Amino acid sequence: xxxxxxxxxxxxxxxxxxxxxxxxxxxxxxxxxxxxxxxxxxxxxxxxxxxxxxxxxxxxxxxxxxxxxxxxxxxxxxxxxxxxxxxxxxxxxxxxxxxxxxxxxxxxxxxxxxxxxxxxxxxxxxxxxxxxxxxxxxxxxxxxxxxxxxxxxxxxxxxxxxxxxxxxxxxxxxxxxxxxxxxxxxxxxxxxxxxxxxxxxxxxxxxxxxxxxxxxxxxxxxxxxxxxxxxxxxxxxxxxxxxxxxxxxxxxxxxxxxxxxxxxxxxxxxxxxxxxxxxxxxxxxxxxxxxxxxxxxxxxxxxxxxxxxxxxxxxxxxxxxxxxxxxxxxxxxxxxxxxxxxxxxxxxxxxxxx
Numbered sequence: 354x355x356x357x358x359x360x361x362x363x364x365x366x367x368x369x370x371x372x373x374x375x376x377x378x379x380x381x382x383x384x385x386x387x388x389x390x391x392x393x394x395x396x397x398x399x400x401x402x403x404x405x406x407x408x409x410x411x412x413x414x415x416x417x418x419x420x421x422x423x424x425x426x427x428x429x430x431x432x433x434x435x436x437x438x439x440x441x442x443x444x445x446x447x448x449x450x451x452x453x454x455x456x457x458x459x460x461x462x463x464x465x466x467x468x469x470x471x472x473x474x475x476x477x478x479x480x481x482x483x484x485x486x487x488x489x490x491x492x493x494x495x496x497x498x499x500x501x502x503x504x505x506x507x508x509x510x511x512x513x514x515x516x517x518x519x520x521x522x523x524x525x526x527x528x529x530x531x532x533x534x535x536x537x538x539x540x541x542x543x544x545x546x547x548x549x550x551x552x553x554x555x556x557x558x559x560x561x562x563x564x565x566x567x568x569x570x571x572x573x574x575x576x577x578x579x580x581x582x583x584x585x586x587x588x589x590x591x592x593x594x595x596x597x598x599x600x601x602x603x604x605x606x607x608x609x610x611x612x613x614x615x616x617x618x619x620x621x622x623x624x625x626x627x628x629x630x631x632x633x634x635x636x637x638x639x640x641x642x643x644x645x646x647x648x649x650x651x652x653x654x655x656x657x658x659x660x661x662x663x664x665x666x667x668x669x670x671x672x673x674x675x676x677x678x679x680x681x682x683x684x685x686x687x688x689x690x691x692x693x694x695x696x697x698x699x700x701x702x703x704x705x706x707x
Contacts, residue, residue: 457640457665461689463698464489464533466707472501472514476521480530485698489597489705490525492588493536496567497543505583508547526592533595533642533705534588538581539570540600551576553604553612561613564606572603572627573618582634595640597668601628602646602653609652620654628663642666642692645673649681657681668692668705 464487471479471490480488492500498512502519526532545552545560551574553561560568570577585596603609603620610616632641643664649656660667661682667690669675679691692703 456661456690457638459640459665459689460531462487462531462533462666462692462703462705464531464692464705466491466535466705469494469500472518472521472525473516474521476525477528480525480528483530485706487531487533487705488525489533489535489707490522491536492534493541493584495537495540495600497537497541497545499584503584503587505587507580508544510546511543523591531594532592533597534593535597535599535644536581536584538598538601539572539577540567540604541570542568544570544580548574548576550574551580553615555611556613561611562607563604569600569604572623578627578630582631585631585635585639589636589639595642595666596635597642597644597666598664599644600646601643602655605647605650605652620651621656621659624654625659625663628659632663640665642668644668644670644694645678646670647672648674648677657683661686666690666692668694670694 463485465483465485466489467479467483469491490500494500498514499507500514500518501522502515502517503513504519507513540563545568549560551570553569553571555561562568570580572578588596601624603615603624604612628641632639635641641664643655643660643666645655645667647653647670667678667682667686669678669691671694675691675693679686679688682691689703692705693699695704695706698704698706
């Protein structure tokens with residue numbers, strides 16, 4: 354039956370004459386407009402989601418030109434053998450002594466995280482323009498990209514922002530702001546290109562990928578500890594006031610049951626040993642913070658004892674029940690040690706905007 358005809362309409366010249374009067378055609382045009390508007394809305398939403406997804410993979414070259422570098426587009430074939438290294442990252446790791454770790458005194462933090470491009474140019478002006486007294490600068494992204502010209506012996510497989518970024522970073526650190534360096538610790542899709550054996554893997558030896566198609570470093574591998582320690586030592590030598598360890602946990606998204614040996618791993622003990630070793634190799638006055646993206650759970654290896662014994666501060670994302678967390682950590686872990694990650698400043702308490 355042709356469009357615009359109804360079941361009661363006879364096939365007759367009169368019926369055709371009614372159709373040509375145009376009323377049914379008018380409704381058809383309205384329906385078509387609605388379909389186009391719906392399609393346009395879907396496209397806008399998809400583009401917006403894609404834009405948010407790729408933010409962690411936006412990088413800038415020495416001239417400040419933007420481009421995208423998405424590591425998982427170069428996923429390794431399942432049968433490809435592990436890469437062989439000519440030279441490991443070596444560092445003299447000091448073993449922690451029992452009972453010597455104590456929390457550092459901290460002030461209540463009122464800060465703002467600046468964009469990943471802040472160290473490219475006009476860094477001092479950008480920091481001075483921040484109304485808060487504290488700033489957070491992302492030095493290592495969730496994909497493993499290093500945002501400043503690090504002088505650590507980083508393998509060439511890891512992308513590093515060169516140019517004037519180190520000089521700009523030093524200029525910011527010489528200012529009056531309290532500077533927190535935020536780094537993605539174990540979630541890293543670059544370092545594993547050079548040290549595949551340092552990645553969480555599957556039974557067949559291939560990379561394991563989380564729910565966002567990212568690879569993770571194995572906290573038990575010596576190269577992971579050496580790499581993270583070397584970066585943290587460099588940052589403290591540059592004059593960073595505080596280190597903010599993001600993704601200092603085992604992954605909880607994706608098929609985590611496919612990770613080799615995970616079910617036999619005491620995750621909390623591994624992370625505690627890693628944090629203790631890291632702190633033992635940093636200056637005594639270094640303030641160390643950890644980021645929580647979810648409530649305390651055995652799956653990611655983070656528990657109250659790990660926080661209160663190894664971390665001077667805890668940064669909590671929006672999905673974390675802060676009230677319950679405070680009760681779990683106890684009164685000995687003061688309110689000044691708990692910082693909310695927010696989009697606008699709260700009426701009270703420590704916070705980081707951004």
